[in-house]
Every structure is written in structure tokens, then in C-alpha cells.
Amino acid sequence: MYILYSIPSTASCLCRSAIAHPYIFMYIFLFIPLHLCAGGWSPVDTDHYQWLQVDLGTRKQVTSIATQGRYSSSDWTMQYRLLYSDTGRNWRPYLQDGNIWAFSGNSNSESVVRHDLQHAIITRYVRIIPLEWSEEGRIGLRVEVYGCSYWADVINFEGQGVISYRFKMKKMKILKDVISLKFKTTASNGVLLHGEGQQGDYISLELKRSKLLLMINLGSNQYGSILGHTSVTSGSLLDDDHWHSVIIERYRRNVNFTLDRHTQHFRTNGEFDHLDLDYEISFGGMPVSAKPSSGGRENFVGCMEGITYNGDNITNLVKRKKIDTSSFRNLTFSCSETHSFPVFFNATSFLRLPGLQDSDTLSVSLSFRTWNPSGLLFYTALADGVVEVGLTEGKVTVYINVAQKKNTRIDISSGSGLNDGQWHNVYLHALENYAMLTIDGDEASTVRTVIPIQIRTGGQYYFGGYFLRTNTPPAQRSFQGCMQLIHVDDQLADLVAVEQGNMGTFENVSLDMCAIIDRCVPNHCEHGGRCTQTWDSFRCSCNGTGYTGATCHTSVYEQSCEEYKHLGKTSGTYWIDPDGSGPIGPFKVNCNMTGKSTVPPKPTEQKIHLTIMLKPCFLSLMFCADSCCYFAAGSPFTWWVGRANERHYYWGGSGPGIQKCACGIERNCTDPKYYCNCDADQTREDAGLLVYKDHLPVSQVVVGDTNRAGSEAKLTVGPLRCQGDGNYWNAASFNTPASYLHFPTFQGETSADISFYFKTSSSYGVFLENLGNADFIRLELKAATVVSFSFDVGNGLVELSVRSSTPLNDDQWHRVVAERNVKEAVLQLDGQFKEVRPAPPQGHTRLELYSQLYVGASGGQRGFLGCIRALKMNGVTLDLEERAKVTPGVKPGCSGHCTSYGQHCRNGGQCMEKYNGYSCDCTLTAYDGPFCTEDVGGYFESGTLVRYDFLPEGGLPAIRDVKSLSPLLPTEGNLTQEELVFSFSTSNAPSILVYISSRTQDYLAVVLRHNGTLQIRYSLGGLREPFTIDLDQRNMANGQPHHINISRQERNIRLQLDHYPPVSYALPAGSDTKSTVMVFLFSLVQFNNIAPLKAALRSGIVAPVTTQGILVESNCGASPLTISPMAAVNDPWHLDSAGAVFPFNEERVSQDGVDRNAAIIGGIIAVVIFTILCTLVFLIRHMFRHKGSYHTNEAKGAESADCADAAIIVNDPAFTETIDESKKEWFI
Secondary structure (H helix, E strand, O other): OEEEEEOOOOOOOOOOOOOOOOOOEEOOOOOOOOOOOOOOEOOOOOOOOOOEEEEEEEEEEEEEEEEEOOOOOOOOEEEEEEEEEOOOOOEEEOEEOOEEOEEEOOOOOOOOEEEEEEEEEEEEEEEEEEEEEOOOOOOOEEEEEEEEEOOOOEEEEEOOOOEEEEEEEEEEEEOEEEEEEEEEOOOOOEEEEEEEOOOOOEEEEEEEOOEEEEEEEOOOOOOOOOOOEEEEEEOOOOOOOOOEEEEEEEEOOEEEEEEOOEEEEEEOOOOOOOEEEEEEEEEOOOOOOOOHHHOOOOEOEEEEEEEEEOOEEHHHHHHOOOOOOOOOOOOEOOOOOOOOOOEEEOOOOEEEEEOOOOOOEEEEEEEEEOOOOOEEEEEEEEOOEEEEEEEEOOEEEEEEEEEOOOEEEEEEEEOOOOOOOOOEEEEEEEEOOEEEEEEOOOHHHOEEEOOOOOOOEEEEEEEOEOOOOOOOOOOOOEOOEEEEEEEEOOEEOOHHHHHOOOOOEEEOOEEOEOOOOOOOOOOOOOOOOEEEEOOOOEEEEOOOOOEEOOOOOEEOOOOOHHHHHOOOOOOEEEEEOOOOOOOOOOEEEEEOOOOOEEOOOOOOOOEOOOEEEOOOOOOOOOEEEEEEEEEEEOOOOEEEEOOOOOEEOOOOOOOOOOOOOHHHHHOOOOOOOOOOHHHOOOOEEEEEEEOOOOOOOOOEEEEOOOOOOOOEEEEEEEEEEEEOOOOOOOEEEEOOOOOOEEEOOOOOOOEEEEEEEEEOOOOOEEEEEEEOOOOEEEEEEEEOOEEEEEEEOOOOOEEEEEEOOOOOOOOOOEEEEEEEEOOEEEEEEOOOEEEEEEOOOOOOOOOOOOOOEEEOOOOOOOOOOEEEEEEEEOOEEOOHHHHHOOOOOEEEOOOOOHHHHHHHOOOOOEEEEEOOEEEEEOOOOOEEOOOOOEEOOEEEOOOOEEEEOOEOOOOOOOOOOOOOOOOOOOEOOEEOEEEEEEEEOOOOOOEEEEEEEOOOOOEEEEEEOOOOOEEEEEEOOOOOOOEEEEEOOOOOOOOOOEEEEEEEEOOEEEEEEOOOOOEEEEOOOOOOOOEEOEEEEOOOEEEOOEOHHHHHHOOOOOOOEEEEOOEEEOOOOOOOOOOOOOOHHHOOOOOOOHHHOOOOOOOOOOOOOOOHHHHHHHHHHHHHHHHHHHHHHHHHHHHHHHHOOOOOOOOOOHHHOOOHHHHHHHOOHHHHOOOOOOOOOOOO
């Protein structure tokens, strides 16, 4: 690299004659350093219309620029823009980070400020435009341009000629391709290269609506079940007559497609790796030998240079006449200049051009391109009225208002969606009694109208803006975009004369330049978000993607069932996003919070003559398995494709690399000569689980050898079953302020998200930090209630802070989520405290880091003391535990989970610490489930009862030999207080719900009387009659679930029914307050810390409980949920939530995200199913009641009673008034 150009410090050398002119052209090379002599460039007029232009003689590669103020003066340039061009026309601004870049200049006349360009530019002319300058003086500048030589062969394509590069062999079977070229054009469509083969393979690169479209087809299998066509679009606004660079690199099915330094990586469809081409590959259009189906595509018009194909320099071969170019009319090796002179408008610009005055015809045409839906194209005052042509909601509108005898207003419009960034032509022709508007030269778009007016032109036309005050101002004041080919009165406007000040006027416009930017290319909207834009910003629409945020970066779903579980969610179907913000999309799973979770099964079972594509999914879990069953007659050759798109030849019950089925491992295959049953020509199956989770899930299964006679196969792929989440509990404990973990450099240049949990007793400490040369990113605990997120991408320090309402050093788990993208930065704490900071409209956007990522402490910062877990960066979990095992001062894992999550264990459940989490022990409750919230109930037929016996105070004589008997089993004793809680649902009355008796005369009974009302009887001794509580308010035998809570503290009884307020009662003064009990139960019941019904229904619980009759587990009598559920419409995690419907490959939603038809139909179906189930239940009960046989100890007279409970009541005359005090049973 060397100095390409220098304005030295000696005024006599260069700049003395230049001071009198607002711009200067330089055509010589100078290598005098800036500090050697006096002088520099300083224009006479100091305003925003001055510029300095440098001619480098030939095209050069420019890499750096340095500036200095004028020697020994108060003149310097503080900020400037850089333009460049090959021809001295059609200038292009230097862009960086998606914006027209403004370089910082000097703050005095002596210091040198040098900028290395983020990307080198190829140019002959360089233009410097001062934006800000010294307040003490005027514009002053010395400059050096650095770079190196550049040379390339150029070919001009006029639209007829095509370069056909013929292969040495007629057919080429190509495994690897490298194709590169540069092009520039003003055409929006045209084929750049094309090659094809007779078997259907092809590769094609073409411009389509100013975007580059690459199409590749490597072929598919012989049955055509998978199409091999792959197409990728890149770039935008490529018809700008500037050079664009293209590189296509392919190896097998993996392709890198690079356009102007932006690379897309993709994998072609199909299953073949070779590109089979016949005869030739063409550049600039379709070859003569192309198939007729490939026709109808335009040839390329413009210039190409540096064309290479797999190491062959095509342009050089053309220049040496080694390639046939007979299709060219006039082959030239230089680019022809275009005659367009674009004008660039901002919101404060206008261009005034003269026209004919007092003419009876108005004729104006122009081409424009913009992203804004509205804006003023041109405005002119008539002798008696006005004409306004503008863009309104993407269509061209014309307003003609003439006030002759009376005001006459004519409105016409045409076109739609014209704010798409493409060039569009507008032509307005108006004369007496007639007006015509045509868009893009399309006769079909022409709108004609008869107007009863006379046109008399005023002679002045304002384009792009009108800011004068008039009685009839335009509806649109300004326009943001580009115009060219402006014709007034059918004459092309001479904009060069306007630039030189010889005609017309302008303000704040950039002449001979169109600096329109497509802010949606590259698309910063992730995960399929739709990008829309205006002139200076873009917006992402994330509807239907399953992601949220300014760039659709953050998943709205949790990453596993484990995370839903610890949010308090119950078993059900949910969407999960295993890699968060990573490339894998959300999918639906059935979450079983007590066991394994599965991807909903999509069994694939059919005759196989094809490749089966399965929906891919990926979980980072403690256990994962996919079931695969293969059954065949014949011997097809099969394999399956896993997570990394690799083929695997082992099957269920086997392992990686073994290439056997389960019977081959166990040596029990049908035919000992084979390692799979399906290899023998017999009807047998191979089945088993695929459990190597690094290969799962199964995404594709291929069955070959399908043409052989008698070959038949049946394949079933079961659901993906997964358990646990190794990432959610992945934790490390930092024990000293100097302890830390280090990881590779974090890659989050334009989009980064970080999330983790922490708990600490310290009030400060750095969570993590990653540094660059000047850039950095840091998350830290700044105070006991403050978490800070700070970073610098080159625009200066940005710091976000959130403050908690409670101390964060409470040794409880807290969650931090931080995100930074090109639109904004976000910091959120515990899901409720949040700060959002928009990114500056212009500035650096790329976060460039070089050091290692440090977790815990770094660079002398205050270290973190405590635990960090589930640290995820851009969807990838960092393995803290594994790194902590080999790092001093840091321990893997973290204890004390119950301090933060113990409240999730409800209804008396005990929180139990685990190494990688916690669990809820529901043993001493009447509930079940991961959080002790699931009711345990039973369906009782007539005659069914459950008996629970308290053990005698002497010990365990009856079951002394049961070693696993719980030591917590209750024994008989005197109670001064007890609590009875249960739920029930029945339609039968009278019946006994609960009966508790003792070996003495004490008892407690809860019964339903004949009219369905509830009665509670309490007898504790000392009373002639039991104390009775009658609840006559309502019929409890109405088939609805009811909840009863009875508690006694000595003589005080507290009764609560359902959700009614509790009522208190007092036993008579003469009653005994102690009771000795043994229990016999019904339905979901808890007596103190005893759950008899749960003990009867759970085989793993050893307890003195017996069951008589038919008892089936059911929650039909369950009480309302202990934790009131969130309404479905407000629950973003539940599938029934309208806002959570996620149409991933399976369905679409309406614009508001709600599938209302599906909801209505689903509701109707649910009602029908419920009615059918109720009818079935009634019929089953009826059949069992009248036709079933029971082995019960029913009392005599049961034949005339409705049920066993009624039989007891009927045969005990005293029961209508009292309950036999000698009974030792509790009936429910």
C-alpha cells in the first residue's frame, strides 16, 4: 500500500489557484507528506456546496484516507463525506454499517486524522464534501489517499452477445465450483450466467427486479419425491450503475453465496452432490443450446469484469479470442457511459426548473425511486390555478385546481405499490379539456379524463419539494428519494447546467448521485420476520413467527418443558424453542411434568418407495430417545439422517458406528447370517430406541433397493421422547472475588442476547465481560438493587440500568435478560423491571470483540460472589459445570434451590434439594404431581369403600414384617384438634361421605340426607346426643364437585363449604374434647397429615388401608384447583391462548393472530364430545348397578335399597337420629 494522492502543505504547489473556485480537480500523483510545507485547500465560499475532487488517473483500490487542516491557520474540516466514481459522474457515497458514513475530521490545523476504510473501494475519482468546519475560520483541508493498484479485464454486454464457455468434455460431473465476477448495470433484469444438463441439473444467476437470484438444482432421487430446485435471493437496487462483486462457492450441497461482502450460507435441496452440466456454461444470457423451457429471460445489459470459472479467467480468454464471441455485434472491452443524471432529495430539498410560460399544454415526465409511500413529485403554478403531482399511499395522484369562473378541481390517480425502491416513470400530459396520466409507459395504466378548463402554464416547476407560502399549498411538502430523466415541455432538463448555476436553482439536493439505501438488505429481521422500511428506518413484523423484539430475535416460548414446569405450569401441550434465538424454530411437544416429554407422534407407515422427510427438532436434554421400527420383506438398503444431516446406519437398540439392529447386538436375529431381521427375506421386524442424543432427532429416512421384485417395506418412526434439561440447571459457584471462568470470544456482531439466573449475598460484582480493541460488553451487579448492562460498539459508552424494588443480594434466584441489536438495547430483570434504549439513527452497529469471554470477573473488575446458572448467549448454553471442574475458585453446581423455588411446592409438599434442581415431596399430602397440586380422587361404585386403620399404640403387630413401612404411619391417640378436608361429587342421596369412629364411643360423620343436604355429627363423649350441624341451604347431591373443610380446636368447630365464608360452631360445655380414632375413608380426603385415599390408589405407598368393591382413580369429584389458573386468553404459554397460536409449517392465522373459525368449531366439538362422554358414563353406571355382581358386606335389606350406603341407613333404625356408636368405620 502506498500514497495514491496528497495535497501537500505548500500552497504554491497545488492550491493557490484553487482558492477562487468552489471545487478543484486533481490529475497528478504527489507523494509529499502532509507535514513538509505550508498551504492546503480552502474555498472562497464556506458553505455546504463545496467539494474537493481527486482524479487518481486510473482505477485504484483505496484503503485509507487522512486529513489535516490548512497549515498555520484557523481553517480545518471537522466532518466530511466521501464519494467515489469511475467516470466522474454518477457518484456513490461511501457506506458503512448501512448508512451514508460521515468521517470525523480535524479539531485543529496541525494534527493528522487517518481512517482505514472498513471495506476497500475501487475507484478513479474521489470527492470529499465538508459537512462541518472550524467555527474560528473556514473550510481548510490537506488530504492523503492510500491504496494500491487495481487492474481487471472489462467486457461490455449490449444485450445481444453471450459468452459461451465450452467444456473440454461434453458432460461435466462437478463436485466443487468457484465462480466469481463483478458487474454493473442500469437494467433491473438480465441473466448473468447459466448452465444446464440433460438430466435436469442447472445453475443460473440472474437479475430480477434489481435483486440477484441464484438457482441451483443438483437433481433428486429417481422417483422425484424430493425436488432438487433451490433458489436464494440477495441484494437490492443493483441497477444503480455501480460495480457489484459476486462469488459463488459450492462444495457438494453446501453453498456460500457472497454479494458485496454479504455472505449467505445454505444447503441445496435434493440428495445428490454433483452438478451435471452438458457442453457449456454461458455468461451474459442464455446459451443457444438451452432448453425451450428456459427461454423468455432477458440477456444482461451492462459491464462485467473479472469473470472466473473454476480457476479459468473467462474475461482474459475472451480478450485473447480463445472463446467464441460471434454473438456480439460489437465486442468492446470498456464500459459505455450512461446518460442519466440522478438527483437525490431529502426532506428539505427542492429543484426548480424553468418551462414554457403561458403555454396551453403542460407536459412533464420523470423517473423516481423511493421507499416512502407519500411525497411531492412536482408542483407548478398555472396562470390561474395549480397542478400538483405526488405519491399518496404508493400510487401517483394528480390534483389540478383552476379558478377561472369558479374553482374547478380535478383528481386522477394511477399505479400502486410504487414505493418499492424500483425506478418508476410518470408522464403527465394536460391541455385544454383533456388530461392523461401514464405510469411506467404501460398503456393499461393510462388514465384519461375530460376537464372543462383551459391550461395556461406559469413557467416554473418545483421538483421534490415546495416550501413557499401560497393560498393553495400542496398536500405533500417534500419528497425523499431519487429522480432522473426529468422532462419539461418534452425537453430533457440539463442538470449539468443547473449544477454549474447556468439555469434553475436548487437547495439541499445532491446532483449526479442517487444515495437510496435498502435498509432491509441484508435483512436484520430474524426468524422469518417481515421487513418494511421508510427512507431512514426499518421495522420488523414478527406476527406468526414465534419470536418477538425489534428484530424478531427473542423467542416467546421457553426452551424446554423443564422451564415451563418451574414456571408452575401443569402437564399439557406447549410450544418449545430448544435453542432460543438460534436457527431452529419452535415446535409443539406434550409436556408430562412428572416424566418424559414427547414430540407429538406423526407415525409414518406406508409402502416405501421414497424418502421420508420428518420435521426436525433438537433438545439439549439429560435423556433423549426416538423410537424406530423397521419391518420388511426383501432386503432394501436403508439409512436415516440425524441432527447434523449425517447418514446413520444403526437402528433402534444399537449404537453409533455398529451398523446393526438390536437383534444383531443380542445375537438372536432370524437368520444368523444377518445383523437385522429385515435383511432376511421373512416377515419380521427390527424395533428399538435410538438413544444417542447427539444424533437425534431423526429428520429423514431413506429406503433404497425399491425396484427389486417382491421388495416391500413398512417403516414407523415414533415420537421423540425427552426428559430433563441439562442446560436449565447448569450452574457454577464463584467462591472468591478473583475466581472466574473463561470461554471463547462471544460472536454477536449485529445481534446478541444474554440470559442467566444468579443468586448472591454480595451487593456488587461483574457477571460477565468480553473486550475488543475499543468495543466491549459487560453485565454486572452495581448495587444491591441495580443490575447494569453496558457496551460500546464505537459510538461511545451505552449503559442500561434496572433497579429492583427489593434487594437482589437475598440469596434468591433472579433472572437477567439482555439483548442488543441494530435497532435497540434491552435489559430486563426478573421479568418485570425493564429498560429499552433505541440505537442511534447513524453510527457503528457491529460489536467487534477479540478477548476471551470471562464469566465472574475480568480486567480488575470487582468479582462476583455467588451462583450463576443457565447462562445462554445467542441461544447457546455455556457449560459452566464442565469448565468449573478444572478451574480453581469455582465449583460446579449450586445448592439452595429450595430457598428460591420452595414456594412452588403447594398443599404441604416438602421441597427436596437436588444437585441439579429440586423436587416436591408430596408423601404427607393428599395431592400428587410435580408441585403437589394434582388432586387424587376415586370413582366409587355402589358398595365401594376404603378403610384406613390407625395402628394400635403398641406398635405394628399386624404388619411387623413389612420393612418398607413408613415410620410416619400414625397410631391411635387422644386428639384435642383435627382437620378433615375432602372433595366429592355425587347424585345419590342419602349416603355416607365420611365416617370416623373410635374404639370408644367417639365419632365424626358427614352424611347426605334424603333431600341432598349436608349433615355433620360430632360425638366426643360426655353428651347424651351427638352434636349435629345441619346445612339446609342447598342440595349437595347435584352432581357438581363440592369441597368441605372441617377443623376442630377443642370445643371450637370451623366449617367451610366450597368457597363460602367459613362458619364457626361450639361444642356443648359437657362434651369431651379428646377423641381416640381409627379411620375409614372416601374420595380425596386428608385427615390431619393422613391421605387414606391416596394410599389406596398409589401402589408404592405402604399403609394400613384396604379397599372393598370397585375403586377407579378419577378426579370427577376434584375440588377447584388449589392455584387459580390464569385465563387461557391471558396465558401466553398455553396452546389455547389466542395470542399463542403459532402457525409453524402447519397452519396460518388471521391478521390479528386469532383463528376464530377454528375456535368456534373447536368449541362445538368440545360440547358434543362432553355430551357423549356424560351419556357413556351414565350407561356404564346403569349397567354396573343393575347387572354387575358385588362382593361386599352389605347389611340385610340391601335388596330394597338404592345403594350400599342406603342399606346401612335403612337397616339401622337408630341411624336416622344417631349413628351407632360402636362402629369403627368411616364411610365415604
